[in-house]
Amino acid sequence: MPLSHALPEGFDQCDPLQQALYTTLFTRRDVRSQFLPDAIPDEVLARLLTAAHYAPSVGFMQPWNFILVRDPATRESLHGAFMEAHLEAAAMFPDEQRDKYQRLKLAGILDAPLSLCITCDRERAGKVVLGRTHMPEMDLYSTVCAVQNLWLAARAEGLGVGWVSIFQRERLHQILGIPDNIQVIALLCIGYVSHFEATPELQTKGWRQRLPLDSLIMENQWNQPLSATEFRQMIVQTQQSAEVIAHNTNKAVNESLLTTPKS
Ligand SMILES: Cc1cc2nc3c(=O)[nH]c(=O)nc-3n(C[C@H](O)[C@H](O)[C@H](O)COP(=O)(O)O)c2cc1C
Numbered sequence: 001m002p003l004s005h006a007l008p009e010g011f012d013q014c015d016p017l018q019q020a021l022y023t024t025l026f027t028r029r030d031v032r033s034q035f036l037p038d039a040i041p042d043e044v045l046a047r048l049l050t051a052a053h054y055a056p057s058v059g060f061m062q063p064w065n066f067i068l069v070r071d072p073a074t075r076e077s078l079h080g081a082f083m084e085a086h087l088e089a090a091a092m093f094p095d096e097q098r099d100k101y102q103r104l105k106l107a108g109i110l111d112a113p114l115s116l117c118i119t120c121d122r123e124r125a126g127k128v129v130l131g132r133t134h135m136p137e138m139d140l141y142s143t144v145c146a147v148q149n150l151w152l153a154a155r156a157e158g159l160g161v162g163w164v165s166i167f168q169r170e171r172l173h174q175i176l177g178i179p180d181n182i183q184v185i186a187l188l189c190i191g192y193v194s195h196f197e198a199t200p201e202l203q204t205k206g207w208r209q210r211l212p213l214d215s216l217i218m219e220n221q222w223n224q225p226l227s228a229t230e231f232r233q234m235i236v237q238t239q240q241s242a243e244v245i246a247h248n249t250n251k252a253v254n255e256s257l258l259t260t261p262k263s
Pocket of ligand 1: 106
C-alpha cells in the first residue's frame, strides 16, 4: 500500500511502523461492491488466517474456527440465505427508510471468490474460564477481535473484506453443517478489489454519518464531557487528519490499481 511520507498533523511525528498501522486502520473499508474474481494466493490467505489466530482471547481460549468457502454452489446457497433475510429486513424499516435500504448493496457473496465463516466454540476451554466467569460473552468478543485482525491484515494485503450479518442463524448452520453448540460470529466476503473507497458506503449513500469523536468521550463519570478544551481541539484535529490519510492513501492506491496490470 503506498504510504504518504508526510502524514498530516497529529500523525506527522509517527515512525514508519506507526504510520503503516494507522494508515491501514483508516483505509480499511467494508467492501461489497467492487470485488474482482481473481483468486487469493494461498500464502496470502495463510497470512490472513495467522493474523486472525494471533488475536487476543479471554483466558487464551482461542475459541475460533474458520470455514473457507470457495465452492460456487455453497456460495450460491449463502447468497440465497442472505436474500431471504434481506427481504425480511427491508419489510421492517419504516417506509421512508425502506427505499434507501433497498438501494444499498449489502453483500458481495457471489462477487468475491472466497467466503469465510468465523465461529466461536463457547466450550473450548471448559466450563470455568479465566476472565469470563462474570461476563460469559467475552468469548464472543474475543472472536470478534480475530475478525478485526483479519480485516486489517486483508487491507494491508490490498484485499477487500465485507462482513455480512443479514442471515437467519439456522440457515447458516444448515448450509455449512455447523453444530448447535458452535456460534457463528461472522460471514466475510474476501477478494481483490477494483478500488477502495475512502469513506464508508453507508456514509456516501446518506444512511449514516461518522460521529464526531470528541462528542463520545467522557471524563471520570458517565455524561461528564471532556473538560480540557485544548485536548478536545486535538481530538477534532486528529479525526480530521484520519480522514485526510484515508482519502490521500486510497486515492494513491486506486491510481496504482488502475495502472498496474494484475498478474
Ligand atoms: C458486526 C458487523 C456486521 C456488519 N454487517 C454488515 C452487513 O450485513 N452488510 C453490510 O453491507 N455491511 C455490514 N457491516 C459493515 C458496516 O456497514 C460498516 O462497517 C460500516 O458502515 C462502516 O464502514 P467501514 O467498515 O467501511 O468503515 C457490518 C459490520 C460489522 C462490524
